[in-house]
Amino acid sequence: MKDEFLKNLEDYNLENSRILLAISGGKDSMTMLDLFNCFKDELKLDLVACHFNHSLREDADRDEKFVKSQCEKYGLKFYSKKEDVLLYSNENKLSTEEGARFLRYKFFDEIKRAENIEYIATAHNKNDLAETVIMRILRGTGINGLVGIQSERGDLIRPILNFSRDEIEKYIEYNNIPFVEDETNFEDLYLRNKIRLNLFPILKNEYNPKILDALSRLSNIAFDYSSISREYIASKEGLLWEFNKGKILVYIEKLKLQSRSFRNIMYREFFEFFSKNPDGINYKIIEEIDNLIFSKTGKYIEIKNVIFKIEYDKLLIYDKNIFENLESNFYFENLDFSLYSTKFFDIIIEQSCFEEFKKLKHNKNLLFINKKYLDFIKIRKRKNGDFLEFDFGKKKLKDIFIDEKISKDIRENIPIFEIKNNIVWVPNIRRSNRYLVEGNEDIIKIKVLSKEILWRD
Known part of the structure; x- marks a missing residue:
């Protein structure tokens, strides 16, 4: 022995x-x-x-x-x-x-x-x-x-x-x-x-x-068969699915082109990846998951803390325990040149110049304004009825999130920048035409950095 x-x-x-x-x-x-x-x-x-x-x-x-x-x-x-x-x-x-x-x-x-x-x-x-x-x-x-x-x-x-x-x-x-x-x-x-x-x-x-x-x-x-299945599913990464910041994202239209047998095996593999439980999902649940890909966005199934959820054109699979309680409270005003942090984002305010503004003014990750507006900026969570105003009119923030396919999991956590009750910037998404740079002096730059949370699904 x-x-x-x-x-x-x-x-x-x-x-x-x-x-x-x-x-x-x-x-x-x-x-x-x-x-x-x-x-x-x-x-x-x-x-x-x-x-x-x-x-x-x-x-x-x-x-x-x-x-x-x-x-x-x-x-x-x-x-x-x-x-x-x-x-x-x-x-x-x-x-x-x-x-x-x-x-x-x-x-x-x-x-x-x-x-x-x-x-x-x-x-x-x-x-x-x-x-x-x-x-x-x-x-x-x-x-x-x-x-x-x-x-x-x-x-x-x-x-x-x-x-x-x-x-x-x-x-x-x-x-x-x-x-x-x-x-x-x-x-x-x-x-x-x-x-x-x-x-x-x-x-x-x-x-x-x-x-x-x-x-x-x-x-x-069984191990040999299981290994072959996993190798084949792994070969589809980037073509059919991807792993992005704690979640598996499967492209639904491409998934529908796969055989029913392949889809069933794939659901089981992804469930076991998160749950570490090889006998916690039965054939009836497999069928429910497969029916899910023909449903509208927002529908989901939870099996032992593993979530299968439709978000627009993708099927999301993730561990509920990792992404629960994503909401965090924050509110900032009377801002200065400094770093402000929320649970999922860092907000950096620093001095800039007109040359940098001209070079980077179209970058959605940055907001350039004249320093005189800094005293009026407030950073908050979104509220019901929020909208952005553009040259062509107004658009609800909710509709913008839908258009941009922003995951519902983090909509409540994206910092909203407003000046005098008007939203001027939603970082990485949209910016209104209000309160931009009016002159070439006293220009400041604001940038928002994500702490590795999934923005789009």
């Missing part, structure tokens, strides 16, 4: 790496901890350990203390965190398993950033992989769900995934490694436990004694 584990580490190319070990205290993670310790000097590994206390069992604190003491024996830097998973899951309308996973990996990422970690190692084994595949089949998963648990995904590695639970138990016994037992593993309260305790013995004893290997092969085959 040690030789195979070493080969796994060499396949990951981990030499001289800094690795975070996620240790629960059970047989799997204690085996992984001991195996890493065997080769940390040979591969020059810098190991950090952590334990996440889910507060779901009476002996959860006992497990945390046990893991801390064992990591100290191995001489490893140790982190732990305690969270009320049940409360978090209920507040966010998640299953206990989903809530636990989110908080656990959030904790891992926090340590990764603080400690400059390169890889995070978890102790999933071959039985975990098989149980996950069965569980997702029962829930009606797609091809990606059949992949189950990957040995390596980004910065996440699972170096004992190819070991069965029987092999791990033999290693524990032979090497006399201490561990703590989670008594809930023997209670059929959760779907995974029911599969482990009730379904798997039947499949193994009555249908296929090598069911673990069979499901592992299925997982590998």
